[in-house]
Amino acid sequence: MRDVAIVSFAQLPSVRVSNATDEAELVQSVTSEAMKQVGITQDDIGFTCSGSTDYLPGRPFSFVAAVDGLKAWPPIRESHVEMDGGFALYEAWVRLLHGDIDTALVFSFGKCSLASVPDVLNLQNDPYYVQPLGLDSISAAALQAQALIDSGRATERDFAEVAVRNRKNALDNPNAQIKGDFSVDELLEEPYLSSPLRKSFCSPLSDSAAAIVLAAGDTAKKLANRPAWIRGIDHRTEPHSLGQRDLTTSPSSELAGEKAGVGKGKVDVAELHAPFAHQELILCDALGLGDDVIVNPSGGALAANSLMTAGLIRFGEAASRVLGGEVDRVVAHTTSGVCLQHNLVAVLEGD
Amino acid sequence: MAEHCAVVGIGQTKHRESRRDLSMPGLIRVAALQALEDADMTFKDVDAIVIGTAPDMFEGIMMPELFLADALGAAGKPIFRVHTAGSVGGSTAVVASHLVQAGVHEKVLTVGFEKQSESNAMWALSPAIPFQPQLVAGAGGYFAPLIRAYIRRSDAHLDTGCMVAVKDREHGLLNPCAHLHLKQSLEQVKASPMLWDPIRYSETCPSSDGAVAIVLVNDKHADRVKNPAWVKGTSVRTERTFFAGRDQVNPGAGKQCAKDVYDQAGISNPFTEIDCAEIYVPFSWFEPMWLENLGFAEEGSGWKMTMEGKTKLGAEMPINMSGGVMCTNPIGASGMLRFAEAARQVRGTADKHQVDGAKVALGHAYGGGSQFFAMWIVSSER
Numbered sequence: 001m002r003d004v005a006i007v008s009f010a011q012l013p014s015v016r017v018s019n020a021t022d023e024a025e026l027v028q029s030v031t032s033e034a035m036k037q038v039g040i041t042q043d044d045i046g047f048t049c050s051g052s053t054d055y056l057p058g059r060p061f062s063f064v065a066a067v068d069g070l071k072a073w074p075p076i077r078e079s080h081v082e083m084d085g086g087f088a089l090y091e092a093w094v095r096l097l098h099g100d101i102d103t104a105l106v107f108s109f110g111k112c113s114l115a116s117v118p119d120v121l122n123l124q125n126d127p128y129y130v131q132p133l134g135l136d137s138i139s140a141a142a143l144q145a146q147a148l149i150d151s152g153r154a155t156e157r158d159f160a161e162v163a164v165r166n167r168k169n170a171l172d173n174p175n176a177q178i179k180g181d182f183s184v185d186e187l188l189e190e191p192y193l194s195s196p197l198r199k200s201f202c203s204p205l206s207d208s209a210a211a212i213v214l215a216a217g218d219t220a221k222k223l224a225n226r227p228a229w230i231r232g233i234d235h236r237t238e239p240h241s242l243g244q245r246d247l248t249t250s251p252s253s254e255l256a257g258e259k260a261g262v263g264k265g266k267v268d269v270a271e272l273h274a275p276f277a278h279q280e281l282i283l284c285d286a287l288g289l290g291d292d293v294i295v296n297p298s299g300g301a302l303a304a305n306s307l308m309t310a311g312l313i314r315f316g317e318a319a320s321r322v323l324g325g326e327v328d329r330v331v332a333h334t335t336s337g338v339c340l341q342h343n344l345v346a347v348l349e350g351d
Numbered sequence: 352m353a354e355h356c357a358v359v360g361i362g363q364t365k366h367r368e369s370r371r372d373l374s375m376p377g378l379i380r381v382a383a384l385q386a387l388e389d390a391d392m393t394f395k396d397v398d399a400i401v402i403g404t405a406p407d408m409f410e411g412i413m414m415p416e417l418f419l420a421d422a423l424g425a426a427g428k429p430i431f432r433v434h435t436a437g438s439v440g441g442s443t444a445v446v447a448s449h450l451v452q453a454g455v456h457e458k459v460l461t462v463g464f465e466k467q468s469e470s471n472a473m474w475a476l477s478p479a480i481p482f483q484p485q486l487v488a489g490a491g492g493y494f495a496p497l498i499r500a501y502i503r504r505s506d507a508h509l510d511t512g513c514m515v516a517v518k519d520r521e522h523g524l525l526n527p528c529a530h531l532h533l534k535q536s537l538e539q540v541k542a543s544p545m546l547w548d549p550i551r552y553s554e555t556c557p558s559s560d561g562a563v564a565i566v567l568v569n570d571k572h573a574d575r576v577k578n579p580a581w582v583k584g585t586s587v588r589t590e591r592t593f594f595a596g597r598d599q600v601n602p603g604a605g606k607q608c609a610k611d612v613y614d615q616a617g618i619s620n621p622f623t624e625i626d627c628a629e630i631y632v633p634f635s636w637f638e639p640m641w642l643e644n645l646g647f648a649e650e651g652s653g654w655k656m657t658m659e660g661k662t663k664l665g666a667e668m669p670i671n672m673s674g675g676v677m678c679t680n681p682i683g684a685s686g687m688l689r690f691a692e693a694a695r696q697v698r699g700t701a702d703k704h705q706v707d708g709a710k711v712a713l714g715h716a717y718g719g720g721s722q723f724f725a726m727w728i729v730s731s732e733r
Contacts, residue, residue, distance in 0.1 A: 001353070001454060022482075048589075055413045059478040060406030061436055064719050068591050075604035078589035078723075079442055082407055082414060082434040091431070091446060097353070097453035123413035128374065131411075239426045240418050255427065337417040342430070 004096045005220040005227030006323070006348065008213040009316030010034040014177040014206035014304030017113040023052075023062060026109045026209040027069030034211035035105065038223040042071040045213075046101025048078045049092045051085035051108040052308050055123060056115050066109065077101070084108065085210060085312030086273070086334025086344050092214050093233060102219040106212045110308035112205035117307060124338055126240065137275075137338065138202055142194035144247040144339045145278040149196060151248045154281050156196050160187040162277040163200045163302055170299025177304040178204045201277040203305035210312045212319070228319035228330070228348040232260035235344035237337075247339050250286040256345040257287040257331075264347075268327035269294045271314035273335045275301045282340065283333065293331075297321070311335065315346065322350040353454035355733060357579035358694040360390025360566030366530040366679045369468035370560040375410065376422030378562045379464045383423055386460065386564035391575045394424030397566075398456035403433045403443025403463045404683030409470035423462065435587070437631070437718025439463070440563070440686025441725030444714075445585045447567050448727070452582075457569050463687035464562035472558055472682060491555060491634060493720055495547035498636040501600045502549065507639065507654035512554045513540040515635035516677060518663055523674025525664070525703040530559040530679040554635040561681035563688045573733075580694035580729040583711075584615030587725045599721050605644040608724040612713075613646070616728040621646045621713070625728070627669040627696055627706040628713040629689040633676045638662065642670070645715065664704060672696065672704040686716025690727055697731040 010033035012018075012026065027050075035041055042048075048070065054062045063080045072078065077095075081087050085108025092104035121137035122130075148154045161184055170179035182200070190198040213223070220227040236252035236259075238245055257263070270293050274280035280302075284295060296302075298317040301310045311334025318332040329349045336342040362385025364370065364378060373381065379402075387393055400423050402416050412418055416425075416432040423430065435442040440463040447461035473489040501507065517537050523529040535553060543553035573579045588608035590597070609621070618624045630645065632638045639653035647668055648656050656662055662670035671677070673692040676685050693714035695701040701709075710732065716725045 053413065054406050054408050059480065060408045060475050061719065063434070064436060064592060064722065065480070067589060067722065068593055070591070072589055072591040072722075073594055073597075073603070075588040075590040075607045077587055078435075079433065079446065079587060080435050081432055083416075083432050087431065091433075094446070094449050094453050094455055097455065098449065099353075120413065123407075123411065124417050126418055127410070127412050235429045235431075236427060237417075237420045237425050237430045240421050244421075252427070336414065341417055341420075 002097050002099060002216050003229055004093050004214055004216045005229045006212055006315065006319035007215045007220050007224040007227050008034045008037040009320055010037065011175050011210040011313055011316060012208050013175045014208040014306055016177065016205065018111060018207035023066040023109060024069035027066045027107060030209040031070060031105060031107050031211045034213050038213055045103050045105045046077065047092055047095045047104040048076055049088040049104065049106050051081045051083050051088040052110065053082055055120050056111055056307060058115065083336055084308050084334050086315055089212060089312060089315055090233060090235060090344060093230060096214060096216045102216045104214040106214060107210065108309045108312045109209035110306040111207040112307050113207050117205050138197060139194045140338045141276040142197045145196050145276065147247045148278050153248065154278060156188060157184060158281060159201045159277040160184045162280050163187055166296055166299045166302040169297050170303035173298045173303065175304065176299045177206050179299060179303055197276065203275040203301045206304045206306040208304065208306035208309050210309050210316055212312065212316055224323060226323055226325055226350045228322035228350060231347045231349050233346040234259035237342040240341065242339060248282065250282050250340050250343060253283055253286040253343040253345060256343050260345045260347050262287050262331055262345065262347055265329055267293045267331050268329050269297060269318060269321050270331040271296055271298060271318040272333045273301055273311045273314045275305055277302060279340055287331065319348055322348055354452050354569040356448045356451040356567055356569060356582040357573040358565055358729065359568050359573060359576045359579050360386040360392065361691045361695055362386030362389060363528050363563040363688065363691065364561045365528050366559045366561035366681060368559065375466050376419055378466060378560065379419060379462050380422045382562035382564040383460060383462055386566050390566040392566060396458055397460045398458045399429040399450055400425050401431045401433060401443055401447040401459060401461040403439040403687065405439055405465055406475065409472055409475055410466055435718060436723045437682060438686050438716040438723040438725040439718065440684050440688065441690055441714065441716030442587055444565060444687050444690045445587055445725055445727065448582050448585055451567050451569050458572055459567045460564060461567065462562060462564045463684035465681035465683040466560045467558040467681060468560050491547040491550050494634055495550050497599050498549060501636065501640050504600065505651040505654060508658050511639055511654040511657050512549065512635040513537055514657055515638040516540045516554045519671050519675050519677035522664055522672055522704055523678030526673045529674040530557050550634050556633045556676045556680040559679050559681040561679065561684050563684045563691050565687065565691050578698040580697045581733045582727055583730045584612040584728040586611040590722050592720060592722055600640065601644050601650065602721045604722060605717065605724045608726050609645045612726045612728050622668060625711050625713050626709040627672060628715065629671055629673060629675065629692040630715040631676055631686060631689055631717050632671060633680060635677060638670060669706050672701060672706060686725060689716055690714035694729045697729050
């Protein structure tokens with residue numbers, strides 16, 4: 001197989017409300033920046049792929065408007081997934097393996113300010129039996145968190161520690177939305193949103209967009225001093241019904257991690273897409289990440305969570321540390337669906 | 352490209368206005384099981400699944416691949432969701448074929464579906480977008496001005512659209528899975544109510560419930576069947592919606608996509624080297640327009656091919672042998688149905704609507720306001 005690498009990453013700062021920008025404007029600024037970093041333009045891009053959802057702007061085909069943020073004339077090879085941008089990156093990786101083109105642009109955008117996200121996410125549930133119950137995303141995640149407590153493997157204090165660490169890490173991240181030096185006891189005094197989840201154990205709602213340039217072989221070496229090579233990438237899903245899964249584990253992450261080769265070497269940094277604090281614990285367990293791994297130095301989804309973009313940002317944040325020469329081997333992860341149903345895992349390495 | 356890719360299994364539901372007898376998981380499962388049986392496989396043999404459907408908003412489910420994973424036996428496997436507007440069925444099959452060609456997976460199941468009876472596409476396609484004039488009611492309102500421009504440019508015979516409707520409905524009578532089974536005369540089509548001038552009611556596609564599935568494999572597994580359809584070329588192209596000078600009647604993205612897919616398949620003259628084509632014609636006038644865009648006819652003369660009957664089954668360049676989108680339109684599946692019908696032709700399994708001796712066929716899909724194109728060329732020869 002051909003070697004494919006992430007050679008650049010750009011993101012817009014995650015904010016609660018980004019009133020003045022529509023899809024095309026979000027996309028135009030962030031994709032230009034990612035290409036500018038490696039000195040190329042849309043004319044140099046072989047394939048473009050994006051991820052977004054119609055359920056934030058509330059109208060069908062919202063991604064069509066985003067294409068107008070690109071220089072898509074002359075016509076371009078382009079595709080779109082109604083999934084997180086992390087999955088768009090997966091499609092672009094597959095496309096680059098063909099060998100006829102050497103570069104790909106991946107982007108995603110999500111304006112959570114346009115919708116009541118926890119309620120909208122109920123629409124991911126079985127439409128015949130579960131949606132009518134109104135199972136919003138926080139309540140669903142609370143069931144999972146409670147199951148984890150009941151299994152004896154974690155406590156509310158553990159959740160609070162995850163939240164404190166992520167928001168402290170976010171102090172160094174200019175693009176994060178929620179950051180600060182909080183104490184565990186302080187967070188444990190917050191009222192429950194849905195027991196046992198308190199506000200700080202849940203991700204914020206953010207408006208953002210992100211873009212990544214992928215390149216293959218020698219082109220990657222030309223564009224970046226130290227490309228973040230995709231050494232393994234895989235995604236897996238699980239049964240849909242919550243009742244059919246052991247919510248305290250993530251077998252799909254475990255399998256995807258195994259296929260991607262997470263355990264084949266020492267992991268320096270992992271950027272995990274965990275929209276709820278307890279999910280980070282489940283993911284670390286599934287991927288076999290020990291205490292020596294730095295998890296979510298960016299602050300993760302608990303510091304900024306633009307729906308459809310937060311997963312791609314995990315790839316970008318992880319790759320940045322390789323591109324910048326700080327570390328050698330990182331793990332990037334993206335999740336989709338209620339209570340971690342579907343997971344994508346990649347291993348990135350520097351030369 | 353590391354691997355060759357072949358179609359070894361095809362399945363589709365009987366398409367109808369409302370499949371009340373099937374839930375959404377039931378609908379896709381019927382198509383998937385048929386395709387697997389055709390390929391002499393079971394769900395256990397499948398390495399990965401790629402699913403495509405039109406906007407999630409049609410059925411009111413966000414990211415339906417999550418809910419539909421169980422119906423496709425996807426637990427423990429990769430399932431991928433593609434959405435590229437009306438071209439989605441085609442793009443989805445392209446993504447699935449790439450997984451095989453790139454050597455990522457050996458056996459891939461791809462599925463397209465729509466349950467239009469659980470939504471209202473006409474009004475879902477009439478959104479009021481902030482800061483944009485609300486142009487249209489439904490897709491017909493968008494495309495009618497383009498058709499009028501085509502007629503003016505090419506000085507086309509005004510019966511052309513009606514002739515396409517008559518021909519496609521005749522073809523549809525030969526296809527037991529088609530939604531519409533209508534025997535319609537030219538006079539009947541011409542007498543149907545005008546909806547969006549020059550588009551009459553009988554010149555539009557129906558709203559259908561339906562699903563289609565294709566099994567794609569690499570060389571190693573192609574001998575499971577005696578008649579695989581080999582994927583000789585795949586291509587997608589996109590252009591912007593708004594820019595000065597955009598030609599929406601004969602879009603550059605369509606021309607470039609066709610050239611790319613012909614080049615990959617070694618085709619220099621599509622009219623003589625392609626035996627038949629399934630192309631995306633949701634409104635009858637798009638047949639002559641796409642004949643030109645795809646290079647089957649000179650610019651301005653596509654309508655003559657139609658009027659001369661050259662696009663009928665048994666004629667020189669049969670188009671939409673299955674009855675096409677004019678007889679069956681489960682939107683998210685419509686593009687993949689074109690791809691699947693092209694493959695059926697070169698496999699020789701198209702039964703009553705088989706083109707004798709078809710060896711090379713084109714599958715074509717487009718979407719949005721003609722910005723999005725997806726195509727493949729399939730052949731009986733590797």
